[in-house]
Amino acid sequence: MNIVYFYDVGFSRAANMALPVPVEEQFKCCICLDIFTDPTSIPCGHNFCLYCIEGYWDTRKACECPLCKETFGRRPKLRINLGYAEIIEIYKRFVIEYF
Ligand SMILES: [Zn+2]
Numbered sequence: 001m002n003i004v005y006f007y008d009v010g011f012s013r014a015a016n017m018a019l020p021v022p023v024e025e026q027f028k029c030c031i032c033l034d035i036f037t038d039p040t041s042i043p044c045g046h047n048f049c050l051y052c053i054e055g056y057w058d059t060r061k062a063c064e065c066p067l068c069k070e071t072f073g074r075r076p077k078l079r080i081n082l083g084y085a086e087i088i089e090i091y092k093r094f095v096i097e098y099f
Pocket residue numbers: 029030031032033034036037048049052
């Protein structure tokens with residue numbers, strides 16, 4: 001039943017976002033290089049683990065995106081991207097059960 005859900009909702013949505021990059025790459029945080037834990041989207045649209053990007057900004061004066069280098073005047077308030085977190089949970093379950 002998880003698989004059906006994964007294909008119907010998670011996988012097709014993820015596949016649309018991911019092409020032509022492999023799906024797993026889309027779920028990896030560029031700071032810890034692991035699959036997101038509590039993914040959050042910053043204002044430029046890039047995603048990181050909440051704790052990774054908070055930690056990254058703690059070490060810098062300016063809040064900038066580690067990927068596109070866009071800087072944000074004030075430190076943005078970050079929230080966990082629940083829709084994305086759900087897809088990742090499904091993905092993780094899928095990987096653990098079938099690979
Ligand atoms: Zn991370």
